[in-house]
Amino acid sequence: MFVPPSSPTAAPACPAPRLQALCEGAARDQVRSLVAEFDSRTDPRGASGVRYRLSSLLALVVCAMTPAGHDSITAAAEWCxxxxxxxxxxxxxxxxxxxxxxxxxxxxxxxxxLGRLDPAELSGAGFAYLTSLLPDERASPAPLMPDGGPEREQRRAHQAAARADPVRRRRQAIAVDGKCLRGARRPDGSRVFVLFAVRHGDGITLASREIGAKTNEIPEFQPLLDQxxxxxxxxAVITADALHAQHAHTAYLRERGAHYxxxxxxxxxxxxxxxHRLPWKEVPVIHRDNARGHGRHEQRLVQVVTVDSLLFPHARQVLRIQRRRRLYGAKKWSSETVYAITDLPAEQADAAEIAAWARGHWTVENTAHWVRDVVFGxxxxxxxxxxxxxVLAAVRDLIRGxxxxxxxxxxAAGRRAHTERHRVLALYGIT
Structure with missing residues (x-):
């Protein structure tokens, strides 16, 4: 398809202070253009017959899928x-x-x-671009809703800022979890699973890796973190569910200088x-957490025991979390008891920190997986x-971040706010 050139038009101003800061940062080389970020990526195509640069195509797809309602490749092509x-x-x-x-x-x-790209390399490019948006790559600032946003989103922003980090955590935490892409199928009929490494707090995806048809998440743990x-x-502290409680994983994390x-x-x-045999009746509850929301009361009682001779290698503390839930107006509580272990001693991680990491592991479910399912379909x-x-899962993570x-x-509110094309381009530093 061909589009004839027209007379140049003045670029609209960014509508919000935060977006304006991104535009000005691009001029100061503090925010790298999305096209420039993709320029350094490997092109899987052959040299002959290539008409479009890979960086141009990838940036087009990301921008085209940012506005609300553009969830498919067909919609992305129409946007282009x-x-x-x-x-x-x-x-x-x-x-x-x-x-x-x-x-x-x-x-x-x-x-x-898109079918020829390496999803892991695209995830790496997305993470590199997202870290360039921050003054400090290791920082995770509390979100601030741009001025002029809906009142409901203003309240969400203030509430999120208030509860962003109630516990002072001395280490960054990364959640490792897999997800099934239910609508996709391989040629043999098997489902497609992808393993993700997602940062706690802001929910930014650091790496992703597709799981083969004849394997599971366990052997893909180390290749994922190699990225x-x-x-x-x-x-950093790596949080994972019971499937990854493997001795080989702890040895690998110890070699990389990470904790679990x-x-x-x-x-x-x-x-x-x-x-289960530890003397929990003699251990006091040293951390309590009460919360209300989603139509229910929640209580979390945390007990911690220092250990030195468990079957699990390098374990130093055992965590017991009793979760109690009750619907509004109900009298009966439902309860669940969860055990977790960490190699961090008590002087490096107290009970409040460990409980915050355990709860923050659900960032990968509530912030990453749920958003891709519900908001991006x-x-x-x-x-x-x-x-x-x-590859599309990596694109959605880049847009979300x-x-x-x-x-x-x-x-969802962010996607609705970018139905105008100039806002999309300003968001990614494309001028």
């Missing part, structure tokens, strides 16, 4: 076809000098390129029996060509 010549030039698309037109990639081209830089992993907080269930029977997507399902750092507590 409606672009003005000035916008196409900003993406670096080729210009045909004889016809005087810009070339626009077709839907078939987008599908072909994370030593600067981000050293000293792992849930122990009956899949590790010997270790579970040891934890991931489970409804039936794309299944080669690596396309996992960018909106989060731009100040939108609610991703």
């Amino acid at each position: 076809r409606r672009a003005t010549p000035e916008e196409l030039a900003a993406f670096g698309l080729p210009y045909h000098p004889l016809l005087g037109c810009y070339r626009v990639p077709s839907e078939k081209t987008l599908r072909s390129v 994370v830089d030593d600067a981000d992993l050293a000293g 907080l792992l849930t122990i269930k009956n899949n590790q029977r010997g270790q579970a029996r040891q934890l 991931e489970d409804k997507s039936q794309v299944r060509t080669r690596n396309t399902p996992a 960018t909106l989060k750092l731009a100040g939108y507590v609610n991703t």
